[in-house]
Amino acid sequence: MLEMFRADLHLHTCLSPCADETMVPLAIVREAKKKGLDVVGICDHNSTRNVKAVRRAGQREGLSVIGGVEITTAEEVHILALFDQQSDLDKMQQLIDQNLGGENNPELFGEQYVCDENGLIVGREMQLLIGATELRVEDVVANIHNFGGLAIASHVDRERFSLISQLGFVPERLQIDALEVSPLHSVSQAADQLPQIRNYPLVSFSDAHQLEEIGRVFTTFTGVSPSVRELGKALGGKDGREVMN
Ligand SMILES: [Zn+2]
Numbered sequence: 001m002l003e004m005f006r007a008d009l010h011l012h013t014c015l016s017p018c019a020d021e022t023m024v025p026l027a028i029v030r031e032a033k034k035k036g037l038d039v040v041g042i043c044d045h046n047s048t049r050n051v052k053a054v055r056r057a058g059q060r061e062g063l064s065v066i067g068g069v070e071i072t073t074a075e076e077v078h079i080l081a082l083f084d085q086q087s088d089l090d091k092m093q094q095l096i097d098q099n100l101g102g103e104n105n106p107e108l109f110g111e112q113y114v115c116d117e118n119g120l121i122v123g124r125e126m127q128l129l130i131g132a133t134e135l136r137v138e139d140v141v142a143n144i145h146n147f148g149g150l151a152i153a154s155h156v157d158r159e160r161f162s163l164i165s166q167l168g169f170v171p172e173r174l175q176i177d178a179l180e181v182s183p184l185h186s187v188s189q190a191a192d193q194l195p196q197i198r199n200y201p202l203v204s205f206s207d208a209h210q211l212e213e214i215g216r217v218f219t220t221f222t223g224v225s226p227s228v229r230e231l232g233k234a235l236g237g238k239d240g241r242e243v244m245n
């Protein structure tokens, strides 16, 4: 029996230096429930270290939480990586750590808080998370797939840090699972303006950096559970699953 899931799978927490300090696990989960979402995805810049805390908050409050990360490639393209298994997310983190340089200066770039589910600060990420990794787009996508995840190109309609802004096009051989349209445009507006994106599955997530932004846009998909595996089937139109924007 297929169900419908309202998904906003691109949220930042207080770990991202550009995100609001109120973006702590319990507050994120409560806001998402208030907005009527069924599942959220946590995708901080180049770090997965607040995912477990949000997942615990989700378990407590009854909201599904998918673990992910927004990776900055060498070309300064943002790619979302989503995983069902924590062990696969850990492999992704290890690869990012091996390919990310620089140390954060909180006064310049903002604080990078690691917190528990209640929002208590338990540490600080020292790496400069807004920097670019040395991994190229194709390598990022290939590794996400090797580790069992889905690769979605972030905010393709934005003028910075997107596949189209950085490369000028979506590389034909890139095995990207979907393209994300930002809240700046509706999916149909973006498809009108960027004909090259029409051949790909499209999703719309909020890229929330503040609580009120959570759920401002979302994508609904059908499946037996609100999982990455089921989303992958829906993006591919397999087994009767589908994606609705
Ligand atoms: Zn981004």
Ligand SMILES: [Zn+2]
Pocket (backbone or CB within 6 Å): 010, 012, 043, 070, 154, 207
């Ligand atoms: Zn983002």
